[in-house]
Amino acid sequence: MKIQNKIPKNDEHLHLNLIDNDWIPMKEPESVWTAIVLSIPFMLLNAIISIGIINVFSTISLSEFGLSSDSVSITINVGVIIWIFSLIILHELLHLLFIPNFIKSQKTFIGLTLFGGYVLTEEEISKSRYIVVTIAPFVIISIILPIVLSLIGILTPTIKILILLNAMASSVDILNVVLLVTQVPGKTILTNNGTKTYWKKTA
Structure with a gap:
């Protein structure tokens, strides 16, 4: 596992090598901003799911968040910033924990960027494990x-x-799962070249 503040870039030589070895690139958003825009519907869906679950087992109302029909009261202090920062770290650690042998891996990266935290692995993992890695923070948290x-x-x-x-922050993760499920058949393995994902059928 490597800790760095820059997301690994796509390697053109690795891309050609993967193509030569029958790896198929997925069709994915070309940039982080494009992914964010495309994930907005999942942002709303994820929020609705979480609100529904909270409402079943507890209560949830606008007043709890400092909102009401005639006023808005939002307080941002150091404590809130620490909580949010801790959430980002926990979210990424949950991605990391489900990557096989992540501690010994020299192809697994974790870090913080201007867009938030990230975890990326260029190890070969199965489709089912890839899905688990991707949705773990949303499901658990x-x-x-x-x-x-x-x-x-x-x-x-x-x-x-x-x-x-x-x-809501898991919306891009859910978008990635949808792209994966709709493009990649069963009994496959996946790998990454920077942010680009490739798949290949297993024997």
Whole structure:
């Protein structure tokens, strides 16, 4: 595992080598901004799912977030910034934990950029594991966590906000899963060349 603040760039020589070895590149957004725009519908869907889960096991209202029909009260302090920063780290660590042998891997990268945190691996992993790696932060933080915390009575408004922020921030992850499921057949392995994803059928 390597820690660095720059996302690894696509290597043209590696691209040609992968193509020569029967790897097929996925059709993906050309830039981070394009991915963000395309993921907006999933941002709304993720938020609705998390709100629904919170509402089943606890309560959720606009007033908890400092909003009402006649006023808006939003307080941003150092504590809130620390919570958000911690959420970003937790989100990326959950991606990382599901990558096989990530500690020993020299092809797995983690870091922070202007767009937030990232985890990227150029190791070869199965399609099913790739999906697990991609959706783990959304499922654990925005679906399982509110259920657990509500059952033990510590699902506070601050945690609810963080859960919803994570749900919306996971929209690009869900977009990636949709692209993967619609393009890549079963019994395949995947790898990355920088941010570009490739797949190949297993024997």
